[in-house]
Amino acid sequence: MYAKDLIILFIIFIGLLFTYFNLLIFYASDDKKKKNMRDLPKVSIIVPAYNEEKNIENTIKSLLSLDYPRDKLEIIVVDDGSKDRTYEVARKYESDVLKVYRKENGGKASALNYGIKRASGEFIVTMDADSVVPKDALKKMLEYFDEDVMIVVPAIQITKVNNFWEHLQVIEYSYNNFLRLIFDKLNSIYVAPGPFSVFRRDFFERVGYFDEGNITEDMEIAMRCQAYGYKIRYCPEVVVKTKAPSSFRSLLKQRLRWYLGFIDNFLVYRNRIVNKVLVNIVFGGAILFIIIPLVNLGIFAYDIVKSVYNSLVFYSSIDFNVLPLIRQGLFDWQSSFSYIKLDYLSRGIFYMFYNIVLILTFLIFIKKAWMIEKVDSSYRRILSLLVYSFFYIFFYSVVWFIVILYKVFGRELRWGGVRWENSLINRIWR
Amino acid sequence: MGEQPDKQNMEVRKLFLYALFLSILTFFIGVYLGYMLNRYAFQTVYRDYEGVRLSIESLQYLLLEENVCDLEKFNLIMGYLESLGKKIEILQNSNSPFISREDFMLLKAQYFNLEYLHYLLAIKQMRNCNFSYNIILFFYDDSIPCDLCKRQGYQLSLLKAEYEDRLLIYSFDVSYPNTFISYFLQKYSIEEVPSVILISNSTYIFRDFIGYKELENYLTL
Numbered sequence: 001m002y003a004k005d006l007i008i009l010f011i012i013f014i015g016l017l018f019t020y021f022n023l024l025i026f027y028a029s030d031d032k033k034k035k036n037m038r039d040l041p042k043v044s045i046i047v048p049a050y051n052e053e054k055n056i057e058n059t060i061k062s063l064l065s066l067d068y069p070r071d072k073l074e075i076i077v078v079d080d081g082s083k084d085r086t087y088e089v090a091r092k093y094e095s096d097v098l099k100v101y102r103k104e105n106g107g108k109a110s111a112l113n114y115g116i117k118r119a120s121g122e123f124i125v126t127m128d129a130d131s132v133v134p135k136d137a138l139k140k141m142l143e144y145f146d147e148d149v150m151i152v153v154p155a156i157q158i159t160k161v162n163n164f165w166e167h168l169q170v171i172e173y174s175y176n177n178f179l180r181l182i183f184d185k186l187n188s189i190y191v192a193p194g195p196f197s198v199f200r201r202d203f204f205e206r207v208g209y210f211d212e213g214n215i216t217e218d219m220e221i222a223m224r225c226q227a228y229g230y231k232i233r234y235c236p237e238v239v240v241k242t243k244a245p246s247s248f249r250s251l252l253k254q255r256l257r258w259y260l261g262f263i264d265n266f267l268v269y270r271n272r273i274v275n276k277v278l279v280n281i282v283f284g285g286a287i288l289f290i291i292i293p294l295v296n297l298g299i300f301a302y303d304i305v306k307s308v309y310n311s312l313v314f315y316s317s318i319d320f321n322v323l324p325l326i327r328q329g330l331f332d333w334q335s336s337f338s339y340i341k342l343d344y345l346s347r348g349i350f351y352m353f354y355n356i357v358l359i360l361t362f363l364i365f366i367k368k369a370w371m372i373e374k375v376d377s378s379y380r381r382i383l384s385l386l387v388y389s390f391f392y393i394f395f396y397s398v399v400w401f402i403v404i405l406y407k408v409f410g411r412e413l414r415w416g417g418v419r420w421e422n423s424l425i426n427r428i429w430r
Numbered sequence: 431m432g433e434q435p436d437k438q439n440m441e442v443r444k445l446f447l448y449a450l451f452l453s454i455l456t457f458f459i460g461v462y463l464g465y466m467l468n469r470y471a472f473q474t475v476y477r478d479y480e481g482v483r484l485s486i487e488s489l490q491y492l493l494l495e496e497n498v499c500d501l502e503k504f505n506l507i508m509g510y511l512e513s514l515g516k517k518i519e520i521l522q523n524s525n526s527p528f529i530s531r532e533d534f535m536l537l538k539a540q541y542f543n544l545e546y547l548h549y550l551l552a553i554k555q556m557r558n559c560n561f562s563y564n565i566i567l568f569f570y571d572d573s574i575p576c577d578l579c580k581r582q583g584y585q586l587s588l589l590k591a592e593y594e595d596r597l598l599i600y601s602f603d604v605s606y607p608n609t610f611i612s613y614f615l616q617k618y619s620i621e622e623v624p625s626v627i628l629i630s631n632s633t634y635i636f637r638d639f640i641g642y643k644e645l646e647n648y649l650t651l
Contacts, residue, residue: 002525005525009457012457013453013457016452016453016456016457017449017450017453018449020448020449020452020453020456021445021446021449023449024445024448024449025442025445028441028445186438186442187438276439277438277439277442281442281446313580313581314584317581317584317585318584318585318587318588318642319643321588324588324591324592325587325588325591327591328590328591328594335513335516338513338517339516339517339520342471342474342475342517342520342521343520343523343524345467345468345470345471345474346467346468346471346472346520346521346524346526346529347524347526353459353460353463353464354456354457354460357456
């Protein structure tokens with residue numbers, strides 16, 4: 001066997017291990033209960049916004065449609081120095097319930113903190129200005145606040161699926177909605193997503209506000225919560241819809257930020273987090289599933305280069321005189337088919353068995369996720385599933401390759417008012 | 431506040447061990463499946479070998495005893511022989527851990543014997559039946575890195591595709607212990623690979639790489 005085959009088999013084994021583990025965790029019972037809220041608490045929803053004139057109106061309308069007593073609801077929109085008409089659009093909805101503030105550009109975390117400091121609610125909700133929520137979201141999520149729960153997070157899905165990049169993301173979001181079920185059972189949720197995460201107000205008083213220098217403040221606050229030993233719960237009944245990047249460039253920029261943020265926050269918190277399951281299994285699994293696609297990419301690139309090189313050597317040695325060979329191949333197509341069959345039987349077949357197992361279990365996970373998301377037109381999702389199956393691993397590997405390069409050699413990454421300069425090169429030169 | 435309950439840790443550890451067990455079980459089912467299918471692939475090729483051997487032997491008896499010249503059958507068997515060679519090459523390239531090196535070497539050595547039998551049949555037909563062929567004996571060595579051998583093989587593949595039934599190519603790996611291979615190496619004083627012997631209206635020996643264009647000039651068409 002070639003070394004490459006052994007590497008692939010090892011990767012398959014790791015894939016099987018985590019797949020079975022996720023399945024067993026999913027079907028394991030847990031003792032978490034929901035709380036019936038008799039007296040509804042006052043809730044403040046903070047909506048930081050930067051250049052969201054096209055989206056903020058829908059966000060505000062969905063918040064104003066929430067099924068929640070008006071006297072217990074407070075919506076605070078913080079315009080973070082937008083260069084468009086975000087502030088003017090939001091101000092149209094100003095009322096007793098909704099207040100709009102404007103501040104100098106300082107980044108999303110600074111806008112959130114600005115809003116939290118002016119909020120009067122017992123619970124604080126963060127809300128992205130390009131997202132919409134179902135009417136019953138708030139009441140359902142509040143039911144998950146046991147005594148030791150500090151944060152409750154929702155399921156997230158993208159608003160529209162029109163092009164290739166959105167097809168790629170919709171299944172990814174579904175899979176993440178499933179994975180959150182697993183992480184929830186392991187008390188290992190490590191991101192409080194921007195769209196509609198609910199916090200106890202005194203959580204910020206105990207651990208501090210959002211880190212204004214962090215490019216993934218939602219991940220940092222959740223990891224900080226875990227480091228303090230507080231609990232984060234997942235409310236799968238609430239599916240918040242958010243706008244997703246619809247081009248490769250904007251998607252790459254988003255993922256650069258997410259994954260660089262993961263690396264930075266992981267390095268800070270891996271020794272501080274009390275929950276060893278989160279550190280060893282969840283983070284360990286996350287690291288493995290970064291390395292594995294990169295290794296796959298390497299093997300794929302090696303195979304492509306070797307194949308192209310061998311083809312060039314072959315065709316150049318016969319002066320690219322391929323017509324007789326093509327004629328021979330077309331005439332003898334039945335033999336060609338038997339060669340392919342033999343090659344498969346002698347080389348690839350037992351990989352196919354593992355792939356079938358992995359694919360079937362993945363489909364179970366996606367089916368569970370679609371039940372959470374109450375997917376009604378599954379035929380469109382089947383197209384998304386096909387796009388995801390063929391392209392996602394390649395896309396994910398390429399993005400992580402770029403992230404690693406950026407982490408080592410990158411100069412800076414700007415996001416809103418935040419500047420990331422935490423690459424290895426910058427740290428050496430400082 | 432903040433202490434991970436030991437009970438949950440134990441539960442997670444237990445589930446992880448179950449997952450490990452299931453993974454190992456699945457893995458070995460796959461390995462067993464791979465073993466069964468690889469053996470099936472090998473036996474399929476071996477049955478093909480037996481079929482070609484029977485065909486060559488029966489044609490040989492027909493020619494020797496009955497002096498029957500059957501060009502169509504001869505060419506058909508040549509096709510089967512080439513196909514068998516291709517399948518053995520596929521098995522070799524798969525580098526499967528389920529096919530023992532000894533089994534594979536035996537099959538390949540038997541294949542070279544078949545090629546030699548077919549070659550003798552070709553020579554016989556040229557004499558007795560007045561058939562005219564261009565015969566190439568190609569010597570290479572797979573036990574050492576030999577880029578020239580690969581390139582030479584490409585040249586011959588192109589020639590074969592161009593001239594099909596008018597050209598018979600027999601390829602022999604000199605690292606195999608077949609007696610006739612040693613005999614040819616001695617007869618034609620071949621010490622290096624690749625080497626090509628072309629038998630057409632005369633016998634030409636090329637003890638180095640030769641391109642297909644140059645080789646084409648020596649063919650009798």
